[in-house]
Amino acid sequence: MTDCPALVQVFDDNVELGKRLCSFVKDRYDEAVESRGKFHIAVSGGSLPKFLKGLSKREDIDWTKWWVYFCDERYVPNDDPDSNYGALKEVLLNEISIPDPQILKINSSIPVEEAAREYEDKMRELLPSMDLDLALCGMGPDGHTCSLFPGHPLLAEEAVDIAPISDSPKPPPQRITMTYKLLRKCHQVVFVVTGESKVPMVVSSLHDDLDKTTPAGRVRPESGKLFWFLDSKAAAGLPDRSDTPSAN
Numbered sequence: 001m002t003d004c005p006a007l008v009q010v011f012d013d014n015v016e017l018g019k020r021l022c023s024f025v026k027d028r029y030d031e032a033v034e035s036r037g038k039f040h041i042a043v044s045g046g047s048l049p050k051f052l053k054g055l056s057k058r059e060d061i062d063w064t065k066w067w068v069y070f071c072d073e074r075y076v077p078n079d080d081p082d083s084n085y086g087a088l089k090e091v092l093l094n095e096i097s098i099p100d101p102q103i104l105k106i107n108s109s110i111p112v113e114e115a116a117r118e119y120e121d122k123m124r125e126l127l128p129s130m131d132l133d134l135a136l137c138g139m140g141p142d143g144h145t146c147s148l149f150p151g152h153p154l155l156a157e158e159a160v161d162i163a164p165i166s167d168s169p170k171p172p173p174q175r176i177t178m179t180y181k182l183l184r185k186c187h188q189v190v191f192v193v194t195g196e197s198k199v200p201m202v203v204s205s206l207h208d209d210l211d212k213t214t215p216a217g218r219v220r221p222e223s224g225k226l227f228w229f230l231d232s233k234a235a236a237g238l239p240d241r242s243d244t245p246s247a248n
C-alpha cells in the first residue's frame with residue numbers, strides 16, 4: 001500500500017457529483033478559515049469548472065477570504081476561449097465577489113518561461129508556505145493532470161513549483177503548470193473525473209505502485225488527503241468500492 005491511499009467516491013451522475021463537490025469545498029473553506037483565516041484553492045480547467053457552479057448560490061461564504069490559483073493555465077490571454085481562468089470566470093467568478101488581486105492569473109505578455117517564474121513568485125508572495133488548502137485536479141483520457149503529460153520530462157521536475165511547458169501534446173502547446181513539488185504540499189487534493197473515456201486511466205491511476213501509475217496517479221500529498229470523485233461511467237472499471245470511506 002502507499003503512504004497516501006486515495007479515498008474514492010462514486011456518484012450516480014454529474015449533478016450529484018457537483019453537489020457533493022461544492023459542499024466538500026465549503027467544508028475545506030470552513031476549516032481553512034478556522035485555522036488560518038484564509039482559504040487558498042487551486043482549480044483546473046477542462047471539464048472541472050462547471051462542477052463548481054453551485055458554489056455561486058451559497059450565502060454562507062465570505063468570498064473576501066478566498067485566494068484562487070490555477071493548477072495549470074494555458075499561455076493565452078485571459079479572455080481567450082482556451083483560458084482556464086476564463087472558464088472558471090464564466091461559471092463562477094462572474095457571479096461572486098472575490099477581490100481581483102486574490103485571483104492569480106497568468107501574464108501571457110511575457111515569454112512562457114518568465115510567465116511561469118512570475119506566477120510562482122506571485123504565488124509565494126500570497127502564500128509563502130506554498131501549501132494550498134485544496135487543489136481540484138482533472139485527468140485527461142491519456143492520464144495527464146494539470147499539464148503533466150505521460151512520458152514528459154516535466155514529470156521529473158523538482159526544482160520549481162510552477163513550470164513552463166512548450167510542447168504540450170494537447171493544444172494549446174504552451175502552458176504553465178503546478179509540478180509534483182507543489183502538489184505534494186497540498187493539504188487536500190480532489191480529482192474530479194467523469195465519462196467512459198477515462199475508464200482505463202482511472203484504473204491505472206489508482207494503482208498503488210508509483211512507477212506503474214499515470215501522471216494523475218502520481219499526485220500524492222505528503223501529509224494531506226487525496227480524494228477521487230468519479231461518476232459511475234468513469235468508475236466502471238473499478239471493483240465494487242462500497243466499503244470505501246466517505247469524503248468528509
Ligand SMILES: O=C1O[C@H](COP(=O)(O)O)[C@@H](O)[C@H](O)[C@H]1O
Nearest residue numbers: 044045046047048138139140146
Ligand atoms: O488541458 C487540460 O486538461 C485537463 C483534463 O481536462 P478534462 O476536460 O479531460 O477534464 C485539465 O485538468 C487541465 O486543467 C487542462 O488544462
